[in-house]
Amino acid sequence: MNLKDIVSTGKKATRDGFGDGLHEVSMTNDNVVALCADLIGSLKMNKFIDAHPKRFFQVGIAEANMMGLAAGLATAGKIPYTGTFANFSTARVYDQVRQSIAYSDKNVKICASHAGLTLGEDGATHQTLEDIGMMKMLPGMTVINPCDYNQTKQATIAIADHHGPVYLRFGRPSWPMFTENMPFEIGKALMLSEGTDVTIVATGHLVWKAVEAAKQLAEEGISCELINIHTIKPLDEEAILKSVAKTGCIVTAEEHNVYGGLGESVAGLLARKQPTPIEMVAVNDTFGESGKVPDLIAKYGLDTVDVYNATKRVLKRK
Amino acid sequence: MADLQKLQNIATQSRRDIIRMVSNVASGHPGGSLGCAEFFTALYFEVMEHDTNFNMDGKGEDMFFLSNGHISPIWYSTLARVGYFPVEELNTFRKLNTRLQGHPATHEGLPGIRIASGSLGQGLSVATGVALSKKMDGDQHLVYVLAGDGELQEGQVWEAAMFAAHYKVDNVILTVDWNGQQIDGPNDEVMSLGDLPAKWASFGWEVVIMENGNDMENVLATLAEAKAKTGQGKPIVILMRTEMGYGIDFMVGTHKWHGKAPNAEQTENALSQLEETLGDYPA
Numbered sequence: 001m002n003l004k005d006i007v008s009t010g011k012k013a014t015r016d017g018f019g020d021g022l023h024e025v026s027m028t029n030d031n032v033v034a035l036c037a038d039l040i041g042s043l044k045m046n047k048f049i050d051a052h053p054k055r056f057f058q059v060g061i062a063e064a065n066m067m068g069l070a071a072g073l074a075t076a077g078k079i080p081y082t083g084t085f086a087n088f089s090t091a092r093v094y095d096q097v098r099q100s101i102a103y104s105d106k107n108v109k110i111c112a113s114h115a116g117l118t119l120g121e122d123g124a125t126h127q128t129l130e131d132i133g134m135m136k137m138l139p140g141m142t143v144i145n146p147c148d149y150n151q152t153k154q155a156t157i158a159i160a161d162h163h164g165p166v167y168l169r170f171g172r173p174s175w176p177m178f179t180e181n182m183p184f185e186i187g188k189a190l191m192l193s194e195g196t197d198v199t200i201v202a203t204g205h206l207v208w209k210a211v212e213a214a215k216q217l218a219e220e221g222i223s224c225e226l227i228n229i230h231t232i233k234p235l236d237e238e239a240i241l242k243s244v245a246k247t248g249c250i251v252t253a254e255e256h257n258v259y260g261g262l263g264e265s266v267a268g269l270l271a272r273k274q275p276t277p278i279e280m281v282a283v284n285d286t287f288g289e290s291g292k293v294p295d296l297i298a299k300y301g302l303d304t305v306d307v308y309n310a311t312k313r314v315l316k317r318k
Numbered sequence: 319m320a321d322l323q324k325l326q327n328i329a330t331q332s333r334r335d336i337i338r339m340v341s342n343v344a345s346g347h348p349g350g351s352l353g354c355a356e357f358f359t360a361l362y363f364e365v366m367e368h369d370t371n372f373n374m375d376g377k378g379e380d381m382f383f384l385s386n387g388h389i390s391p392i393w394y395s396t397l398a399r400v401g402y403f404p405v406e407e408l409n410t411f412r413k414l415n416t417r418l419q420g421h422p423a424t425h426e427g428l429p430g431i432r433i434a435s436g437s438l439g440q441g442l443s444v445a446t447g448v449a450l451s452k453k454m455d456g457d458q459h460l461v462y463v464l465a466g467d468g469e470l471q472e473g474q475v476w477e478a479a480m481f482a483a484h485y486k487v488d489n490v491i492l493t494v495d496w497n498g499q500q501i502d503g504p505n506d507e508v509m510s511l512g513d514l515p516a517k518w519a520s521f522g523w524e525v526v527i528m529e530n531g532n533d534m535e536n537v538l539a540t541l542a543e544a545k546a547k548t549g550q551g552k553p554i555v556i557l558m559r560t561e562m563g564y565g566i567d568f569m570v571g572t573h574k575w576h577g578k579a580p581n582a583e584q585t586e587n588a589l590s591q592l593e594e595t596l597g598d599y600p601a
Contacts, residue, residue, distance in 0.1 A: 033454075054454065055454070057450065057485070059481060060477075060480070060481070060484075062474075062477035062480070062481065064439075064440075064443070064473070064474040064477060065443045065446075065474055065477035065478045065481055066443075067443070068440050068441075068442070068443020068444045068446075068447060068474065068478065069443050069444070069446055069447035069450070069478075069481070070447060071433060071443075071444050071447060072433075072443065072444040072445060072446060072447020072448040072449070072450070072451065073447040073448070073450060073451050074447075075374065075375065075376070075432050075433060075444065075447070075448055075451075076375050076376065076377070076447070076448045076451030076452065076455075077375040077377070077451065078451050078454075080447075095437050096440055096443075096474070098437075099434050099435070099436065099437045099440060100433060100434065100440050100443070100444055103423065103424075103425060103434045104423070104424045104425075104432075104433045104434045105424060105425070106433075
């Protein structure tokens with residue numbers, strides 16, 4: 001696809017993609033059930049609940065129990081989707097997820113909204129920037145961080161047919177939509193735009209920032225190869241290695257701590273297989289704070305200009 | 319009518335298995351295992367409808383979950399003796415490449431195990447999830463889960479207790495091994511459990527007291543009483559009085575053998591107190 005053809009067709013939240021995807025997959029897959037820990041509205045689960053009241057369990061504010069219930073439902077052959085905020089889907093219940101779900105290889109879909117800084121005013125208690133790291137460290141866990149409404153909907157549907165535990169991470173704010181009619185396959189990088197000078201791999205909300213930065217760089221004659229890594233684990237190593245073999249340098253971009261995220265996975269891969277100059281756009285090992293989404297994005301170095309500057313820096317290191 | 323002597327012989331042989339397993343690797347948890355021998359024997363050899371040709375989803379059968387996973391020796395012995403896997407495999411307990419992990423796990427594919435346990439407090443949630451699924455599928459079979467009494471100090475247990483009552487999960491029977499001991503000492507010294515029957519009742523559960531969980535007749539009668547109370551809108555808890563270390567005179571009634579294996583001399587002494595009723599597994 002040509003970079004200039006990647007355009008926003010409007011704005012919707014990724015969590016809306018989850019709600020619509022859950023409803024859609026439940027209409028054809030009778031084994032899909034859902035649980036929520038007192039955040040039905042925030043997770044956009046009402047459509048599912050209206051369609052299948054008996055396949056939904058409100059568990060109250062009891063996330064640890066929710067993970068155990070999901071493990072039990074999966075043991076008996078159901079495909080449970082759990083819904084709560086990302087912080088309460090990971091840090092709060094890490095041991096339950098580790099023992100009852102991951103180690104026990106349960107087919108549970110942990111669906112986590114309000115990830116990262118972009119939930120805004122609620123502040124750092126809710127803004128998890130560590131969740132990707134925690135979840136990718138669990139053996140057998142698939143970790144997916146879609147980039148817009150459509151991709152989140154696609155991912156929500158796709159994970160029902162993927163056996164094994166999945167962490168699906170999405171967010172709160174309205175965000176540009178640009179992946180309509182693009183394919184989605186778990187574990188397969190999405191090539192957004194081919195280029196020759198530098199590779200940019202981005203995940204989640206930061207993909208759109210990377211698109212904007214690549215467009216600016218193109219005006220200066222810099223050709224960016226723009227790749228969307230929606231599946232952080234298992235990582236599409238082949239796509240990344242192939243791209244850097246061509247471009248010779250890479251920028252990673254994500255709404256997560258620089259430790260434990262996509263950038264670290266990519267750096268590890270390149271250090272092992274093909275040492276390559278790398279710059280990372282991520283939160284620099286700090287907690288977030290209250291504020292408006294654009295202000296937070298700017299203050300914590302996750303904006304278009306940050307991807308642009310990182311790209312300029314890495315080009316100098318080639 | 320159950321053959322009490324036959325069941326007691328199985329429980330006694332399981333006690334020998336427990337001692338030999340933990341002694342063999344100088345690690346493991348004999349105390350709680352010994353105390354629950356009658357319960358496991360009754361459940362697997364008399365009470366539950368279950369298929370030793372193991373199916374993970376357990377559709378159309380009663381299912382058992384062990385929340386206090388450290389008493390794996392008694393579970394493994396029972397599963398082997400009832401036919402889930404060869405008794406010879408008990409000799410691999412806690413050794414490298416074994417399916418009989420220190421704490422129960424599904425990872426190595428041991429038949430009979432449906433969830434990992436060891437980190438405490440999680441089993442009731444899992445069992446309740448399975449019970450919900452049985453209700454959705456119209457499966458009339460029951461879900462049994464065993465938890466330790468010290469384990470009730472975990473908050474997740476009470477999250478699950480609240481949930482099961484709210485959703486009227488009346489096809490789950492929780493048994494609490496009420497031996498009054500945990501690894502650091504008596505419950506009352508470590509962290510008092512308070513009035514357990516009143517606590518469970520106030521959470522909306524049907525409470526059944528088992529006065530002597532080391533008496534096979536009492537175990538069978540209480541399990542039957544609990545089963546008769548299923549399907550009436552309330553989850554059921556059996557508060558099962560047992561003695562940790564039951565069956566071995568120097569282990570009984572103390573927390574000191576919670577997580578410690580006997581040495582060679584102690585092992586000989588322990589085994590001399592237990593008749594080899596069904597034949598020991600080969601060393």
